[in-house]
Amino acid sequence: xxxxxxxxxxxxxxxxxxxxxxxxxxxxxxxxxxxxxxxxxxxxxxxxxxxxxxxxxxxxxxxxxxxxxxxxxxxxxxxxxxxxxxxxxxxxxxxxxxxxxxxxxxxxxxxx
Numbered sequence: 341x342x343x344x345x346x347x348x349x350x351x352x353x354x355x356x357x358x359x360x361x362x363x364x365x366x367x368x369x370x371x372x373x374x375x376x377x378x379x380x381x382x383x384x385x386x387x388x389x390x391x392x393x394x395x396x397x398x399x400x401x402x403x404x405x406x407x408x409x410x411x412x413x414x415x416x417x418x419x420x421x422x423x424x425x426x427x428x429x430x431x432x433x434x435x436x437x438x439x440x441x442x443x444x445x446x447x448x449x450x451x452x
Contacts, residue, residue, distance in 0.1 A: 393433060396442065400429045408432065415439070 345353075358366060400408065408428045412420035415435040420428060436442050 392442070396433050396436075397429055400432065 357369070361369060403411075405425060408425065409420045412423075412428050412432050412435075415432055417423075417428070417431045417435055423431070433442070
């Protein structure tokens with residue numbers, strides 16, 4: 341959409357914005373627009389992170405209880421024997437993220 345605008349069209353748009361809002365408001369508008377774009381990108385990255393975590397939960401939900409406990413212990417989760425399945429899965433994912441293991445799994449999955 342914006343790729344079709346040439347230099348003169350941008351100048352015209354800028355002049356119209358300048359006339360409507362005045363020279364004191366233009367920097368505030370630009371700052372607000374920049375912050376909105378930043379928040380949008382941040383939110384869209386958060387959605388992909390949530391999706392990846394949901395997929396990891398689905399994979400771990402098919403693993404038996406004993407294997408989950410062993411995996412939790414190897415990752416350094418404390419009191420793995422006392423925690424229920426959902427707590428174990430949450431802490432396993434958390435520890436794996438801290439140690440960078442989920443990135444390695446993602447890379448290996450793409451290679452296959």
